[in-house]
Amino acid sequence: DAGITQSPRHKVTETGTPVTLRCHQTENHRYMYWYRQDPGHGLRLIHYSYGVKDTDKGEVSDGYSVSRSKTEDFLLTLESATSSQTSVYFCAISVTTTTGELFFGEGSRLTVL
Amino acid sequence: DAKTTQPPSMDCAEGRAANLPCNHSTISGNEYVYWYRQIHSQGPQYIIHGLKNNETNEMASLIITEDRKSSTLILPHATLRDTAVYYCIVRITGGTSYGKLTFGQGTILTVHP
Numbered sequence: 001d002a003g004i005t006q007s008p009r010h011k012v013t014e015t016g017t018p019v020t021l022r023c024h025q026t027e028n029h030r031y032m033y034w035y036r037q038d039p040g041h042g043l044r045l046i047h048y049s050y051g052v053k054d055t056d057k058g059e060v061s062d063g064y065s066v067s068r069s070k071t072e073d074f075l076l077t078l079e080s081a082t083s084s085q086t087s088v089y090f091c092a093i094s095v096t097t098t099t100g101e102l103f104f105g106e107g108s109r110l111t112v113l
Numbered sequence: 114d115a116k117t118t119q120p121p122s123m124d125c126a127e128g129r130a131a132n133l134p135c136n137h138s139t140i141s142g143n144e145y146v147y148w149y150r151q152i153h154s155q156g157p158q159y160i161i162h163g164l165k166n167n168e169t170n171e172m173a174s175l176i177i178t179e180d181r182k183s184s185t186l187i188l189p190h191a192t193l194r195d196t197a198v199y200y201c202i203v204r205i206t207g208g209t210s211y212g213k214l215t216f217g218q219g220t221i222l223t224v225h226p
Contacts (some may be wrong), residue, residue: 104158
């Protein structure tokens with residue numbers, strides 16, 4: 001257990017509303033990631049962070065922003081949610097600095113109506 | 114990143130070895146092979162990784178061919194709980210990009226009684 005907590009686990013919202021998903025870790029790991037998973041697309045990287053206030057875009061970053069003001073929290077924000085952002089969102093952390101082993105959270109299921 | 118090719122689905126009898134193949138013919142010298150799995154509705158779980166030598170841990174064994182163009186993940190005694198989607202991923206390790214993993218469609222492994 002890498003001590004990752006995602007919140008909320010489930011959310012239903014309407015098009016155009018802002019949404020923030022939170023990823024919290026308890027072990028002060030430097031690297032954190034947000035992925036989304038959709039049928040037919042597998043998991044795709046949205047944004048990642050390599051330290052406090054250090055973030056970068058992933059493969060599908062349009063429509064998303066992130067923030068990391070402290071080591072333990074990595075926030076994913078949808079400024080104006082759209083139906084195409086209906087998905088399951090996974091947060092992940094890197095436990096080691098020498099390999100690509102990621103530990104994933106349990107996911108946040110977001111439905112945008 | 115090198116592209117990987119996996120069969121879409123495989124079956125295995127409980128108690129028997131499950132051998133999951135992966136082709137990565139364009140792999141480069143500094144790219145590792147990673148295996149993850151995802152049990153229904155859960156976050157992906159790291160299984161094992163390797164560069165060119167065979168690797169074994171408590172979950173599985175990884176066999177990489179001498180030319181590194183393909184690999185096989187072996188679950189020695191599959192159980193019903195091993196039913197999942199298995200992802201083969203090839204990625205470099207190091208720097209600020211090591212945790213960025215590209216997940217394809219994977220192989221759906223069904224273990225039956």
